[in-house]
Amino acid sequence: VFASSALIAHTTNLDLVVRHVLAGLGHGIHAGRERGAGVEFSEYRAYAPGDEWRRVDWKLLARADRYYVREAERDSHVAVWLVLDATASMAEPSRSIDGLTKLQYARVLLACVAAIAQRQGDAFGLVVCRGERADFLPAARGPRQLQRVLARLNGVDAGGVLPGADTLRASLHFSRAPGVVCVASDFLDWPSPLSDALLRLRRMRHDVRALCLHTQAEVDAAFDAAPAYRDPEHGGAVYRFGRDVRDAYVRSRAAHFDAVARDCRRHDVPLVQARIEQAPGEVLRAWLRAHLAGARTA
């Protein structure tokens, strides 16, 4: 049973949501080369909440009266990079579920991916694009990294626009090592510096997986005609929605995302388009398996 989107809207505890979302999911999205803990001893480290009890070195506990966990050399060198688009347009709320925004939905899904990576023993980092900046959290392993990522995700609020191409290029220095890049965005700006960076990463043989978020109202083109609207990122102009402009809206939007999907397909980037009113587990499963089924729309 997948957790519903209303859970995301009503819960601020990201860890709890992640546990519920991942309750029906298996481990991993790709096969790690790790043979198991303790195959080749690397180091001891202090116990952190989330570590499995079986990995605690009991003899060392008896000696030092402290919990230590044995760390082993891992064979997996796959790092998971979580790229979150936290621009102002990601604050678009769901017109049917109160309190649910695209940012919250993307945050939950990225947290789930981070938890999965942590369970697999993969290193994972976080890049938050917000306010013309790209906040970079280096990739690391372990539950502490997960806690850091969750805390960073919890503190993110939508605002500003995407960073420039130079900023993104400086932030994507991890591109040397192969990794998995999970991008959650609305892709309303396409082409954009972010899209260029993703395509470049893809050309560098990174596993780029894009999640494009919509709302049900956007898909159905059902907005209230009474108020005037403005673009949260490109302010100034005033827009009006009505029956007369609905068809034009639908056509423009479809053309835009068709172009996005075409670009992604051309560069072999699996793109999952989801509505935030969908169950996050379902969307997460589709996202993680998108490379198997190819780019598809939700």
Next chain:
Amino acid sequence: MSQMNAWWWALPVVLLPILWHRKKRAQTKTMPLASARFLPAAEPKQQRVWRWHDVILLLLRCLLLVTLIALLADLVLAWRGDTVLVVPGTPQAVVDKETAGLGRAQRLTLPDRDAITWLHAHEREFAPHARLLVVGDAVMPAVLPRFRHAVQLRTAPTQTPPAERHVALFSERPDAWRRLFAAAEGSWHIVVDAGPGPRTEVVVWDRAEAPPVSLRAPLWWVANADAFPELAQAATIDGMRWTDSPRGRLSAARPRRRARPVRRVAAPARGRAAVHGAGAGARARCRRAGRTGVRRAAPLVEPRARRAVCFGKDRDPCPATLTSRGDCRAPPRCAGPRCGRSAPCRGCCCAPAPAFWPGPRSVRGTACTCSAVWRTAGRTGSTAPCRRWKTVPRCWRRSPRRPSRVCSASAC
């Protein structure tokens, strides 16, 4: 409403600043929509919203406009109707009598006697069709005033005490001067002082010697100009010389050239006998009237002839002219202003002096210098002038042509 000033119709102008106070602004209530870029751009709606800041500025603008309109529209609304304006000091009986026709009229007591000025200042308080009646002894202007209303003026002159004038008399003949001053009793009350005082206005110097240097007064009447060398080069106006000196303003009569025989002036060129013949006729009429003691009856009271003209002694001198006791041999003349005949009439001796002549109104009938004083029994103002200057007074009542006229003379 029909009488409302047309400027009041401009009051809706006050709405303009109120409407302008609604600030024209773009529609600011917009909601963010991430996919708004797929919508065609629309013109922002202009809407007027009430703003309640700068209320004092709004009120000030409205107040300025209202004040301007009120200034143009003459803010005072007419609230007075028919009104009786009573001059202070008017007896109540007079007011009741004059306002008999205006029963419901409001009575308003004026602050002073200047009713015309008050009316000019407050005329806008009266309704356009209000009737105004001014009762009392109001001050009359020299020019006929113009009002927007029908103003009726009914004066009731009040007796005012005569003004007191102090005269310092230095003369060898004080009694004559006193009689002169007594004749001037009327609007003036002349007080003859033996010496100058602080209230002395005129010094009458009727002496040959020069007055002391310390004697000063605003006005001087000099009977003997020899004592005042300043009067030698004085200007002459209307038969009087005057000049300013350290003592005060000196006035004196113009020097008489040479005394002309009065008979030449008064009598026609018929010779002395004819003149005295006329006097004989007068004496005859005096005898018929029973005044046997008067041989030369009429004194000369014409202002230009200030001399005694009667013969002999008069037991009943005229108090106005003091000329009855002289011994000039001029024929007596009538004292009437328009008479001038040599033949005296009985009333001349007692006629008032020309200086106190009442004027044309009296000429019409109330104060004829003839012995008969004509009055009418009818309304005032319709009296007929006395036409009996030349003849013996006769009562109009006896005239068959004017039976309605009534003579009040004692001789009738």
